[in-house]
Amino acid sequence: MRTLRLPFAIATVLAVAACSSATPGWTYAPAPPSTPIPSIAASVEPSGAASGAPSDEVSPPPASASPSVASGVPSSAAGSAVKVSATGIRFDQPTTEVPADVAFQVEFANNDAGIPHNVAVREGSATGAEKYMGEIFNGVATKVYDVPALPAGPYAFVCTVHPNMVIEVTAK
Numbered sequence: 001m002r003t004l005r006l007p008f009a010i011a012t013v014l015a016v017a018a019c020s021s022a023t024p025g026w027t028y029a030p031a032p033p034s035t036p037i038p039s040i041a042a043s044v045e046p047s048g049a050a051s052g053a054p055s056d057e058v059s060p061p062p063a064s065a066s067p068s069v070a071s072g073v074p075s076s077a078a079g080s081a082v083k084v085s086a087t088g089i090r091f092d093q094p095t096t097e098v099p100a101d102v103a104f105q106v107e108f109a110n111n112d113a114g115i116p117h118n119v120a121v122r123e124g125s126a127t128g129a130e131k132y133m134g135e136i137f138n139g140v141a142t143k144v145y146d147v148p149a150l151p152a153g154p155y156a157f158v159c160t161v162h163p164n165m166v167i168e169v170t171a172k
Contacts, residue, residue: 080102081104085110098170103147110137114139121157136160155169
């Protein structure tokens, strides 16, 4: 009987060791590539004499009804910049105000090393309809999001990776 215990104990230890792993059972999704998005805007320079032949110029795509996604590249949008920061998997301020009916920028400082965050704009509350979603990126880094104009009213800034991170926003 004793001779069967030792092989059984060794087999059990080997099975447990084979089923365990040194890596965590879950990880965050990899950060999206930081490849710049090519511009497709048409040139405003005259292209020569007018003719009846079709042009090779590309016109900009039509506007869509789906929420915008940030490229993370700052631009010179009309309006003001709202500063938002995150530390310790929470936003550093509970409330903020943004201008109503004017496009604005959100300068988001992710101060959590190696932790992904973003800022999404939701209508009314953290569970409301998404009006804008900024690019998710790992900290420590800062991104500037160009947010389209919002009508006056209540909104929420939410981190889509950590939905418990919420800032109450008033557009006025």
